[in-house]
Amino acid sequence: MDHAIDNHLRQGRIDEAKTLLINAEPEENARRLGEIDPDDRLAIFQRMETRQAVATFLHMDDEEQASLLESMGRESAARFAAHLPSYTIARSVSLLPRRYGDSLMALLPAKKREAVQTVLQHDVDSVARVMRSDFVAVNRETSVFEAMERLRTLEASSDEVSSVVFVTNADNEYQGHVTLATLLRAKPDSTVGSLLNSRGLTASIHQDKADAARLLQRTDLPILPVLDESRRLTGVLCFGDAMDVIEEDTSEDVYKKAGIGNLVHNKDVVRSEKLTSGGIGYPVKVRLAFLMVTLAGGLMVGGVIDFFEDTLAAVVALAIFIPLVMDMGGNVGTQSTTIFARGLALGHINLDRFFRTHLVREALVGLAMGVFIAVLAGLIAYFWQGAPNDIPQLGVVVGVALFVSVFTASILGFLLPWLLVKIGVDHAPGADPFITTIKDFTGLAVYFGMAAWLLAAHMPV
Missing domain, CATH: 3.10.580.10 (CBS-domain)
Known part of the structure; x- marks a missing residue:
């Protein structure tokens, strides 16, 4: 925010700050008001002319709009809301505390109240909630x-x-x-x-x-x-409203893919305000649920390493490439789940032809990436640790393990979210922890299994 506005606000010169704000475009005003203290925001907003205030209000986020109406007080909020489109009032009322929202509706002019009630009768996810009537x-x-x-x-x-x-x-x-x-x-x-x-x-x-x-x-x-x-x-x-809807829908998918959605009430929108402010109980609860999957997966992977302890002890160079095998698959899996979530949100993935079109395409992508990475990393492993330590087979072990890890993660990155959709759970609400566990387990199992086979000559008798 401009230093001049900041200085005016710190010194209590609200009128001066207001003058600087209202000379800008409504979009810029909305952005700046969203960055200042709620009390200062209300003080400046109440000094704006009605036309300017409405234009600025319409460019605010839904949560900011509801917060501003609540801070105005019922009567002032009702007088201001009378100038707003019905769908905007409906969105704010649905976010306000029930008692406050009901009293605000009661104070609206009859015609406006009926229009808002008509909007509220429709499902919260229907287009009726965001359509405009001024045409x-x-x-x-x-x-x-x-x-x-x-x-x-x-x-x-x-x-x-x-x-x-x-x-x-x-x-x-x-x-x-x-x-x-x-x-x-x-x-x-x-x-x-x-x-x-x-x-x-x-x-x-x-x-x-x-x-x-x-x-x-x-x-x-x-x-x-x-x-x-x-x-x-x-x-x-x-x-403009359509782009806001798509952005909201995509953001919800990304939140849930990251494991911070609500697994039980999977149709509820996860709001960033609940995750970034207020008590810590909610974010701890929803994030720990999926981290438990990662914890269990880590213990399983530890079991694989423990099983091949003798192999690892005999060929110490194998330890150097363990992070590579694990991290490469993790990155590929994250890429795939993100692409799936965004593609499904934007309508680019058709679930009716998922296998014959999208999964086959992702498999080919994973195959190409796996071959490239396997050859490159295998050559590096050979010249770096294999040939100097008289274990040239190490390059093959690293290359094959990386190919399996990359290809598996790529397939699972599309297949697991699709499966979650089919069983009635939000697409990819924690797919990453499952992918991490499966690709780490399979990647390391192949890695150590091949090492035990190809490097048998280097094992102690």
């Missing part, structure tokens, strides 16, 4: 001039909404759309129906918001129409 819809006989006037008078929450005019029939059934660029090129007395584009892609009001967001990625429009069961136009999903 322009006209019938086919509306003139271009009238449509442009509707756009001019629209109090849109974003420029994306003003870039498309949707067309409906007398029953509000969706017919198609006309872009702003098309309207600007058309004659003012032309009808919108004569310029109508094909219907294109649409989302169902009950559709999962992440699926709808990925659908919008495939269109050439900045907004996606949302229809009810009767194909009536009920709202729109904006591109």
Whole structure:
């Protein structure tokens, strides 16, 4: 944050800090307000003009929005919320304490309260929770001039909404759309129906918001129409909101892949605030659950080393390459699980053709990487420790063990998360600990097994 703003805040000069903040763009204001003390944030926010405050508020994170509404007090929050889109209020209310949220809803104007309650009736993961209602819809006989006037008078929450005019029939059934660029090129007395584009892609009001967001990625429009069961136009999903949904969905997958998701309530969103602030009970509980897998795996791997203790004692050079065999497989496994989690979150992995497409492709990738790493590391092992110590077979032992470790980790990095999805558990919510255990066990077993076989001549009688 700028030093000037920081200095003003430290010296209690809120008006001066506010002046510097409100001269910036709403996105920048939201970022800066998120970096300061909550009390100072509220003091500055309350000094902003309503229009500026709303624009800034809409660019804040969901948790920051809810926190700010709570700190305002019910009556002030209700007056401010009356200027917000219904879907924004609904998101904040769902994050606020139940009693505070109910009292805030009771203080809203009746029309706004009904709109928010309509949004809250839908599933929290549905597109209805993030769609906007400030859009322009006209019938086919509306003139271009009238449509442009509707756009001019629209109090849109974003420029994306003003870039498309949707067309409906007398029953509000969706017919198609006309872009702003098309309207600007058309004659003012032309009808919108004569310029109508094909219907294109649409989302169902009950559709999962992440699926709808990925659908919008495939269109050439900045907004996606949302229809009810009767194909009536009920709202729109904006591109900015869609990207936020995808980012949230991807972040959730990454948290769970890292072993900090909730294994029992696997459909709950893991919020970073709960993991990074407040009591330590929650993060300790959810992280220890998967670390126990690593602990058990480490003991199993220790058993492998103990079993081949005589081999290790006879050929001390074998110990040099143990970290290499273990760490290489771990890195490959982490790469694979991360690629799977992101690909599934972004819709690039189709579970219906997982084996014949994605797993086969990952197996080929693992095969290529395994061969390359095995040859390179085998040559290094031969010239570094093998030939100088008169044990040239060491290069083969290291190379084969690394190939098995890399190839196994690559396959498991895709296969284990897929298996978790199939049995009804979130994809990869702790796959890494299982992969680490399996690849360490198999990699070291092959490593010492081959060493005991190929280096038998170097063993004491």
